[in-house]
Amino acid sequence: MSNNATTTTATGDTNPPSAGAQVPQAVANGNNDILAADDESLASSTTSITSSILEYRLENGRTYHAYKDGKYVAPNDEQEIDRLDLQHNLILRTFDDRLGTAPPNDPDSKVGRVLDVGTGSGIWAIDFGDEHPEADVTGIDLSPVQITFVPPNVRFEVDDIEEPWSFSQPFDYIHSRMMTGSIGNWEKYIKRCYKNLNPGGYLELNDVDAIPVSDDGTLTEDSSFMKAVRLWSEGLAILGSPFEDFSRLEGVMKDVGFEDIHVKRFKWPTNSWPKDRKHKELGIWNYENLSPNWEGFLMAPLTRAMNWTKEEVLILAMEARRDSANKNIHAYYNIDSQETLDSSIASVTSSILEYRIENGRAYHRFKDGKYAMPNDERENDRLDLQHNLFVRTFDDRLGTAPPNHRDYKAGRVLDVGTGSGIWAIDFGDEHPESDVTGVDLSAVQPTFVPPNVRFEIDDIDEPWTFSQPFDYIHSRMMTGSIRNWKTYVKRCYDSNLSSGGYLELNEVDAIPTSDDGTLTAECNLSKSFNLWAEGLAALGSPFEKFSRMEEVLKDVGFEDVHVERFKWPTNNWPKDTKHKELGIWNFENLAPNLEGMFMASYTRGLHWKKEEVLVMVANARKDFANRNIHAYFNIWSIHGKKPRKAE
Incomplete structure (x- = not known):
């Protein structure tokens, strides 16, 4: 997936597949049952706030948060937490082993109060707290799935960032990533961040244009891949959290009052199709980030908003997964036409290549x-x-x-x-x-x-x-x-x-x-x-x-x-x-x-x-x-x- 990193400084065909289509037995039975099993002795323990918060909603074989029930449509089970941790490492690779692009991520930067919005597994907050022991890091999320063994300067809270904020003091750095499809009104969110930042503080948004593109026309509108993404987008919009067009947020930040705005664009290929080494590696990572998890992305938006059955979603996820693995589809996430990616492989002599x-x-x-x-x-x-x-x-x-x-x-x-x-x-x-x-x-x-x-x-x-x-x-x-x-x-x-x-x-x-x-x-x-x-x-x-x-x-x-x-x-x-x-x-x-x-x-x-x-x-x-x-x-x-x- 391509990633937009934005940093600023504060101044003061929707029809499902045929219901009769044959679903492979491994899919129909829920291939993730064992993977989702909890190992009490080894799995990370979760933060306990109240027992009601931990009463997760079980839906179509996956768990979702029960706090503000149904507000966020991605699962919060162990399979999804593992994906978020993998995605964290993908972002590190993208940013050349940095946790973000804003100045607070510089090794010698001295940071005060830090807020990580939509902290997920908490891995970013923990890593930032480790790198900056002088910082006071708070991670907030709708689900208390974060580990308890954390640096002493890191803590987690369960909250809804679309409700009025009640923090007692402003922050020096507010960070969020991959919140598209979760925030209903980005102008309101950015204004809220501005009001909760100290003068000279930074806001950083790391997010994705969720509709993939290709430079050479190999990703077509009639592909299962594009059909899945369009339906996903449509379902989220019906539920009130549409995907955001991040190319417009630079203007929003300026209008709110931020200065020194920097926008960097990156490309996350869908698999290992690119020729150059870095994009090939990012494609390998992104394939593992997305392809095994199509069912988790699509299930709630399509079943809740568009009345699809679980079996219909599984068929679409299987078809999208097939396109994700196709190296003849040169797709990537985030619209950026400055550089064209291409695929090729080495050739030495034709006889040696007669495999x-x-x-x-x-x-x-x-x-x-x-x-x-x-x-x-x-x-x-x-x-x-x-x-x-x-x-x-x-x-x-x-x-x-x-x-x-x-x-x-x-x-x-x-x-x-x-x-x-x-x-x-x-x-x-x-x-x-x-x-x-x-x-x-x-x-x-x-x-x-x-x-x-x-x-x-x-x-x-x-x-x-x-x-x-x-x-x-x-x-x-x-x-x-x-x-x-x-x-x-x-x-x-x-x-x-x-x-x-x-x-x-x-x-x-x-x-x-x-x-x-x-x-x-x-x-x-x-x-x-x-x-x-x-x-x-x-x-x-x-x-x-x-x-x-x-x-x-x-x-x-x-x-x-x-x-x-x-x-x-x-x-x-x-x-x-x-x-x-x-x-x-x-x-x-x-x-x-x-x-x-x-x-x-x-x-x-x-x-x-x-x-x-x-x-x-x-x-x-x-x-x-x-x-x-x-x-x-x-x-x-x-x-x-x-x-x-x-x-």
């Missing part, structure tokens, strides 16, 4: 059948998402070895199994003095890369023919691809690393585990991954046990060997903030992609039929979403240094 089509997915032809994962655009999108999961795991670093320090001067760098090339590109950007080579069996990397980055097609299980050694060799998620890890580590050490150079392995124990026994051997999650391992072993590339790799590196000759272990939960079951976030990411990384992961190993290695694999995938995905199964994957980051030659 093998198998069970509806594409695989590499170079060393045909050697690697059992797909290499199509869907898999490359997953790899890009997984890259961001790693960056989050490593606290915004590209790895744990010393060459990933920002001030480290790296020389020649090799990225083994580079995949989409995103790690090599990001490393080349961070280290312009380095010379980065990415190698892979498939030529799926982009062509527009930093001048110090290049890609080669090669098989790292064959003898290496590099003309010079490297100062840093990096690989990740190569388990099930490398047949003999000791040979690989020795090959890196013997003639392909300079003295003083580093080898880093970032890998996963591919069989999930749990600490409390909730993941049993009988559940489909365990069965499916163990069968995956069996299939890969039958194909000659077994999963590696990485707890033994420290000794392998030392035996080969590496010194200063460091091992760090991280955990990637299967979904958002954990209580602590970081692992909950990693679980959200890992669910999106794996659960929608089990078919691609399992298909080749099951059909080639275990001789299963495609239909049998799909049944196993469906059952495993159900366990993946079950928050009562407290499973996680061990992630290992291991690096060692080749000793320097004696002077």
Whole structure:
């Protein structure tokens, strides 16, 4: 979605689909039942104000706030709170890791009283309070769904911002985002903010033009996507909270009395169709933000305002989701014609790009059948998402070895199994003095890369023919691809690393585990991954046990060997903030992609039929979403240094 960030300073076819249309059973039965289940021991507890406020309205399988019943038409259940937290991270990416565009978000800014309007899960208020311990932050919302463990300078209140405001003191900064469709009268809201700001205080509105557009005509008015959005808009208007045209709010702010008004426009693509890296990444995030949640957006406006049935809404949501995933529709949110987005993919030679089509997915032809994962655009999108999961795991670093320090001067760098090339590109950007080579069996990397980055097609299980050694060799998620890890580590050490150079392995124990026994051997999650391992072993590339790799590196000759272990939960079951976030990411990384992961190993290695694999995938995905199964994957980051030659 495209995002309009506005900051100011204060001076003193509406017919539903056929009711007889067939709804897939998983949809008709409510595919979110397990996801919406509450885990008392791990889920974040909510602020308690009065028991009546917590008596949520249950409607069509989702919960809505009961305070000012029916005023706000988006759900307030855990599925929606998870989406809001994901959207928060999408906005951070959009703003280059800032919480907003107004001056109070500058790191050295000293802020007094802050109001976050429509605080939702409270994540913005909490992050702002952490970054600005001198601030006094209040978040208000119609639903008390915020966590109780917050910084001491943050508090939450339940209130309706369209009622008269009764704050005892004015604020120095009022922030809101994604309130279109919730505020009935924006002029009145902006005037109210003006009256509740100190002189010199700031108002910031971060919001979306909810009707998507395309620059090349690929988004047509007769698409299910546009039909869904138009009906959503119509329903909200009937309920009294129409979508706002944010291009006009600059004038409204001036009329009210604000000065020093800044307007910035951003684009959120509907999926990963763009060519340039930042918009491609934002598209991946926005797809996960919106596509799985169409039912939640549409249900209340269409059933309450337009008298649709739940089943009719589910059919429309399914059709809109299909258009959201279509990379031939180059849509984005927010009207801004200054820049045109385009989609393309790298081409190396036509022969290399003659991919093998198998069970509806594409695989590499170079060393045909050697690697059992797909290499199509869907898999490359997953790899890009997984890259961001790693960056989050490593606290915004590209790895744990010393060459990933920002001030480290790296020389020649090799990225083994580079995949989409995103790690090599990001490393080349961070280290312009380095010379980065990415190698892979498939030529799926982009062509527009930093001048110090290049890609080669090669098989790292064959003898290496590099003309010079490297100062840093990096690989990740190569388990099930490398047949003999000791040979690989020795090959890196013997003639392909300079003295003083580093080898880093970032890998996963591919069989999930749990600490409390909730993941049993009988559940489909365990069965499916163990069968995956069996299939890969039958194909000659077994999963590696990485707890033994420290000794392998030392035996080969590496010194200063460091091992760090991280955990990637299967979904958002954990209580602590970081692992909950990693679980959200890992669910999106794996659960929608089990078919691609399992298909080749099951059909080639275990001789299963495609239909049998799909049944196993469906059952495993159900366990993946079950928050009562407290499973996680061990992630290992291991690096060692080749000793320097004696002077």
